[in-house]
Amino acid sequence: MTLTVGLDADDTLWHNETFFADVQQRFAALVGHYIDDDAATLMAKLDVRERANLAHFGYGVKSFTLSMIETALELTDDRVSGRDIATIIDMGRAMMTHPVLLLDGVQETIDALATHYRLVLITKGELFHQEAKVAASGLADRFSAVEVVSEKDVATYAGVLQRNNISRDSFVMFGNSVRSDVLPVIEMGARAAHIPFELSWGHEDVDADGFPVLASIRDVPEFLVALR
């Protein structure tokens, strides 16, 4: 049986949370000119707004940018200047167009995996931005399918497998989010392993164990050989 390897993208193949963390710091510095709260408090308030807005605006940079503007207005009682609002939008625009930085070991590992397995990229977020990042990554032709989804739950993975004629017992998923890349795949009856990234968004953190954890994407080929 030929295995199909599912791979997450943001913070599994390339940097993402790094850019968010940087912009959150700059947001805190900007709002810190108006009120006395420290950076951690300001970022925590942004996080609350961001999670509340998931239900209205979904994941991704544009939703995050709107959340930054709303939080800046709320925290300053609407005193934040028009110039600073424009700066926030420019921060969002820069996030949409920043270069794609592959994580360590990704290029050679994906090249090696592509010679032995069918690879499927499964990524959550905004269609427009995710497609742009896939194109810019230089990895697009290694994947037999690229699936951009709005949420990663059991139904989503079942749909991806069905659309691509993949059986559950031949599918193995790898990603940095236990919540999105590991637990729903195992619940569906396929296999998954966690590849932690140094940064994670609290929304994606869950307290769970009982699944394989790899130190690096470089360990994926050996992990797959051991499964056979």
Place this chain on the structure above:
Amino acid sequence: MTLTVGLDADDTLWHNETFFADVQQRFAALVGHYIDDDAATLMAKLDVRERANLAHFGYGVKSFTLSMIETALELTDDRVSGRDIATIIDMGRAMMTHPVLLLDGVQETIDALATHYRLVLITKGELFHQEAKVAASGLADRFSAVEVVSEKDVATYAGVLQRNNISRDSFVMFGNSVRSDVLPVIEMGARAAHIPFELSWGHEDVDADGFPVLASIRDVPEFLVALR
């Protein structure tokens, strides 16, 4: 040969431009408190910003909302109040969550088509919002596939057909945009017909002819019978 019927969603199955036009009017009224330009001029300036932002932020309500904020800042030399910026974001949030209003004749036509043909929904825009609208429309189970795409060009349609094992000579597309729903499908070698909607965004308007035009979605079944 069983035909596969492709259908656009926004302004083909349900109202969309109606909501944009309403919000554009309210945007012009809001900015009109600060400067003397008439509503048509203000909306034209918003349209310029919106088109420029397509390359950075893509299609959809969130991109449009960011464009409204930027245009308000530009036109008022950053004098627009924080309260008015918050109002603009609330206008965007309301667009994301408004009820889905089916166009006249859609429900019964889709029900009738679904008994004879394989139906595929092909819609351009934000994944999160488009999926929400498909779910809220009550039409989801009539479609064998729902394809949310970031742009509708020849390559996109070729990918949709390939993913769904549809041959070009068995595919017929219907939609309100000549630019997005008709011309690329014909260029690809399949068939398409235009169903104009009373409103259209200038970005989607093109000067072209030589394709069938239907007065209403109610005319689709008869059009398909005549093709056989």
